[in-house]
Amino acid sequence: MPFSLLLLVLVGLAAMSYRFGTARARAVAPGRQSQLHSRPMYHGLYAAMWCGVPALLIATVWLMFQPVLVKGLVLGGLPESYSALSEARLNLIWNDIRNLATGDVVRAAPAPEIRDAADAFRRIHAIGDAALAVVCLVLAAVGARYALGKVSMSLRARNRVESVITVFLVASSLVAILTTVGIVLSLLFESLRFFAKVPPLEFLFGLHWSPQTALRADQVGSSGSFGAVPLFTGTLLISLISMCVAVPVGLMSAIYMSEYAHRKFRAVAKPLLEVLAGIPTVVYGFFAALTVAPFIRRMGEEIGLSVASESALAAGLVMGVMIIPFVSSISDDVINAVPQAMRDGAYALGATKSETIRNVIVPAALPGIVGGVLLAVSRAIGETMIVVMAAGLSANLTFNPLDAVTTVTVQIVTLLTGDQEFDSAKTLAAFALGLVLFCVTLGLNILALHVVRKYREQYE
Amino acid sequence: MSEMTASAVTGGQRTRELVAAGIGRRYRAEKRFRAFGLIAIVSALAFMALLFANIIGKGYGAFVQTEIRLPISYEVAVVDPDGTRDPEAMLRANYGKLYRDGIQSLFPEVDSRQERRVLNSLISSGATFEIRDAVMANPSLIGKSGEVWVPASDDVDMLVKGKIDRHLPETARRVTDREIAWIDALEAQGRLETRFNWRFFTQGDSREPELAGIWGAVVGSFLTMAVTLALSFPLGVATAVYLEEFAPKNRWTDIIEVNINNLAAIPSIVFGLLGLAVFLQFFGLPRSAPLVGGLVLTLMTLPTIIIAARVSLKSVPPSIREAALGLGASKMQMVTNDVLPLAMPGILTGTIIGMGRALGETAPLLMIGMVAFIVDIPGGFREPATVLPVQIYIWADSAERAFVERTSAAIMVLLFFLIAMNATAVFLRSKFERRW
Numbered sequence: 074m075p076f077s078l079l080l081l082v083l084v085g086l087a088a089m090s091y092r093f094g095t096a097r098a099r100a101v102a103p104g105r106q107s108q109l110h111s112r113p114m115y116h117g118l119y120a121a122m123w124c125g126v127p128a129l130l131i132a133t134v135w136l137m138f139q140p141v142l143v144k145g146l147v148l149g150g151l152p153e154s155y156s157a158l159s160e161a162r163l164n165l166i167w168n169d170i171r172n173l174a175t176g177d178v179v180r181a182a183p184a185p186e187i188r189d190a191a192d193a194f195r196r197i198h199a200i201g202d203a204a205l206a207v208v209c210l211v212l213a214a215v216g217a218r219y220a221l222g223k224v225s226m227s228l229r230a231r232n233r234v235e236s237v238i239t240v241f242l243v244a245s246s247l248v249a250i251l252t253t254v255g256i257v258l259s260l261l262f263e264s265l266r267f268f269a270k271v272p273p274l275e276f277l278f279g280l281h282w283s284p285q286t287a288l289r290a291d292q293v294g295s296s297g298s299f300g301a302v303p304l305f306t307g308t309l310l311i312s313l314i315s316m317c318v319a320v321p322v323g324l325m326s327a328i329y330m331s332e333y334a335h336r337k338f339r340a341v342a343k344p345l346l347e348v349l350a351g352i353p354t355v356v357y358g359f360f361a362a363l364t365v366a367p368f369i370r371r372m373g374e375e376i377g378l379s380v381a382s383e384s385a386l387a388a389g390l391v392m393g394v395m396i397i398p399f400v401s402s403i404s405d406d407v408i409n410a411v412p413q414a415m416r417d418g419a420y421a422l423g424a425t426k427s428e429t430i431r432n433v434i435v436p437a438a439l440p441g442i443v444g445g446v447l448l449a450v451s452r453a454i455g456e457t458m459i460v461v462m463a464a465g466l467s468a469n470l471t472f473n474p475l476d477a478v479t480t481v482t483v484q485i486v487t488l489l490t491g492d493q494e495f496d497s498a499k500t501l502a503a504f505a506l507g508l509v510l511f512c513v514t515l516g517l518n519i520l521a522l523h524v525v526r527k528y529r530e531q532y533e
Numbered sequence: 534m535s536e537m538t539a540s541a542v543t544g545g546q547r548t549r550e551l552v553a554a555g556i557g558r559r560y561r562a563e564k565r566f567r568a569f570g571l572i573a574i575v576s577a578l579a580f581m582a583l584l585f586a587n588i589i590g591k592g593y594g595a596f597v598q599t600e601i602r603l604p605i606s607y608e609v610a611v612v613d614p615d616g617t618r619d620p621e622a623m624l625r626a627n628y629g630k631l632y633r634d635g636i637q638s639l640f641p642e643v644d645s646r647q648e649r650r651v652l653n654s655l656i657s658s659g660a661t662f663e664i665r666d667a668v669m670a671n672p673s674l675i676g677k678s679g680e681v682w683v684p685a686s687d688d689v690d691m692l693v694k695g696k697i698d699r700h701l702p703e704t705a706r707r708v709t710d711r712e713i714a715w716i717d718a719l720e721a722q723g724r725l726e727t728r729f730n731w732r733f734f735t736q737g738d739s740r741e742p743e744l745a746g747i748w749g750a751v752v753g754s755f756l757t758m759a760v761t762l763a764l765s766f767p768l769g770v771a772t773a774v775y776l777e778e779f780a781p782k783n784r785w786t787d788i789i790e791v792n793i794n795n796l797a798a799i800p801s802i803v804f805g806l807l808g809l810a811v812f813l814q815f816f817g818l819p820r821s822a823p824l825v826g827g828l829v830l831t832l833m834t835l836p837t838i839i840i841a842a843r844v845s846l847k848s849v850p851p852s853i854r855e856a857a858l859g860l861g862a863s864k865m866q867m868v869t870n871d872v873l874p875l876a877m878p879g880i881l882t883g884t885i886i887g888m889g890r891a892l893g894e895t896a897p898l899l900m901i902g903m904v905a906f907i908v909d910i911p912g913g914f915r916e917p918a919t920v921l922p923v924q925i926y927i928w929a930d931s932a933e934r935a936f937v938e939r940t941s942a943a944i945m946v947l948l949f950f951l952i953a954m955n956a957t958a959v960f961l962r963s964k965f966e967r968r969w
Contacts, residue, residue: 455800
């Protein structure tokens with residue numbers, strides 16, 4: 074039975090249990106409904122939960138562990154000679170088996186034992202699916218039977234339903250924690266494996282980045298070196314360029330919107346500016362790569378500069394535009410939080426509007442603005458698609474905005490798309506880069522919150 | 534005493550003089566400052582206008598496609614030589630010969646092998662499959678002949694749409710003078726037209742730009758979003774309800790809160806790394822599957838939904854809660870019957886915004902292999918698929934000129950979906966939001 078059908082059947086059974094539960098609760102106390110401890114609806118829900126929840130839990134767990142389980146069983150069933158193979162080879166064989174079993178295109182003439190394994194794969198899957206369906210349906214039936222049998226005047230169905238819901242609420246709020254733990258553990262674990270091959274100091278302070286490792290031992294020129302400094306400088310350069318665009322433009326727009334603009338202008342311009350934040354980054358990347366970069370290149374040639382076709386400038390400029398609404402909406406909030414009395418005081422002293430803004434409002438709002446800029450920097454560092462499409466792959470150690478540079482995120486993407494074997498330093502390096510990225514953005518966020526909290530003037 | 538008054542008078546005078554001397558400069562500074570503000574806004578909006586104009590200008594052409602009307606005779610000898618009408622045998626027949634015969638019958642003067650090959654290349658190789666599908670769907674065609682519109686190759690398409698400049702010297706363009714002559718002849722006979730490009734909306738990806746469509750990516754996006762919505766909405770609302778209504782204020786809930794805020798600011802690509810390490814490596818879920826894409830995007834959008842839902846729950850006034858509790862409702866009944874319904878418009882708005890962001894997200898999906906070249910329309914949550922933004926990325930990387938047009942058109946479709954979603958959010962907010 075396919076999984077989605079099983080789900081549908083389970084949901085249907087639960088709905089039926091609900092109907093039976095409510096009907097039964099009504100039948101237990103005909104005409105004396107007020108004497109039921111819980112209203113019939115809760116009896117119904119109670120029955121539906123007993124019917125659906127255990128079966129769904131089992132199904133989910135099975136869905137999560139089925140691939141690993143099947144792989145272990147099938148590979149375990151291969152002849153002795155296979156158990157000595159390396160993990161990468163085994164994975165290739167595993168792919169063959171799977172393709173053979175699912176009827177996809179296979180490499181010519183598979184070995185008989187592979188054919189057997191594919192049969193085993195199919196068999197295990199069929200058995201597993203059938204067993205899952207049987208177990209789930211039996212669980213659902215037994216659960217519903219149990220709950221329906223317990224319907225009585227005094228059954229505290231509401232309290233039980235509510236405690237199940239509470240458990241669900243608590244469990245969902247744990248997902249956020251689990252996500253963080255998952256991120257930290259997976260990054261840390263893979264990074265440690267990487268650092269076992271490449272010393273951390275070499276990674277953090279090395280000046281040369283060329284992650285192509287040799288496929289054969291006798292190959293020349295691709296020994297693989299993992300000095301990430303060129304990536305860090307490239308990331309910084311592009312972030313710096315983007316900040317040079319985003320901070321002045323974003324800040325000035327926020328000031329104009331909150332201090333000068335007419336209400337009607339604001340009502341139109343503010344949502345329009347927010348649209349910039351809603352455009353997918355892949356669109357910016359396309360625009361940067363196909364329009365802005367060639368334009369900058371042509372302009373550079375006009376005035377006699379040599380510009381790389383994938384210059385840091387193009388990526389940085391477009392990224393800056395993407396971040397403008399981010400800076401402006403945060404600045405807008407903090408500027409609006411500055412109390413009117415401070416403006417009035419400055420006006421009373423004879424200051425013009427711009428003098429008030431520059432000497433009173435911006436200094437008063439500065440912690441918030443700085444916090445916002447820090448958050449914007451962390452976004453610029455973590456931004457991926459614009460740089461993947463518009464910045465290059467060449468890890469140049471340069472601060473010339475007209476050169477091609479590469480960034481941490483670009484390298485993560487290029488290292489991990491394409492063939493993957495999880496043992497090579499090349500793929501593991503991506504996780505080390507991810508760890509750096511995670512730490513830096515996390516640090517910036519914490520710093521931003523700290524700045525805002527510590528230096529915020531309390532005006533209430 | 535009188536001296537002091539005098540000095541105060543002269544001092545006041547001096548101040549006035551000083552102010553008067555500076556006032557022009559200060560007013561000019563004021564004007565300049567104000568102009569900077571306006572320039573900032575206008576330049577940001579101008580950039581956006583430029584972006585949209587650029588994409589629409591590049592992409593609108595992809596909604597039509599140059600097609601050529603060929604006389605096709607469905608020869609029995611080619612399609613069904615054994616005369617068995619066996620679908621298996623008919624699938625393998627040489628349909629390419631049919632369209633090649635068709636175009637060569639229009640230009641009988643072309644006789645050298647090489648020239649013929651060039652002539653054939655005016656027609657897209659996809660014509661083979663379209664003729665085959667027509668025959669398979671309607672076997673009574675066999676033995677008859679008729680006129681069929683087939684797609685032209687991408688070079689012809691680009692030339693007809695003016696994207697290849699025919700006034701360039703022959704060596705500088707992809708289409709030779711000879712081919713242009715043929716194209717003009719076809720056009721003069723009324724055999725060449727640009728027609729609505731239905732393939733773009735119904736086909737999956739292809740290496741040939743003229744055959745490539747977005748339907749596969751749209752379905753992939755839909756499946757991925759379905760998983761994301763089905764998981765992130767209940768989880769997000771439950772988390773928000775717990776933190777807002779039930780959680781005791783202690784260290785533990787503080788940690789959860791800080792955590793959620795931090796998750797919201799983590800770069801999306803890190804979620805991709807998480808998905809790769811946990812869902813693909815640890816749990817062994819299939820690569821490129823909408824299921825995994827949806828899981829990753831769920832983790833990414835959860836913080837957005839939680840934060841929006843909490844704001845919305847907070848805005849429900851406490852008097853509602855007190856009234857419910859006072860009437861004897863349990864805390865859970867208060868939440869499910871009174872607070873949640875009132876907070877729902879805000880929660881839905883936040884969810885739609887979160888889903889909009891998930892729909893436009895690319896980077897984490899590259900990590901879990903949704904960047905593969907997939908021709909088939911995905912049929913399930915565990916089958917390989919790609920999504921719209923990733924399709925855009927793949928096409929943007931392709932060398933063929935015609936793909937620029939397709940990419941821009943795909944961007945237009947993506948933006949259309951996003952605008953529709955955000956408009957729904959704005960509508961929901963204005964229609965159902967209550968101010969207390």
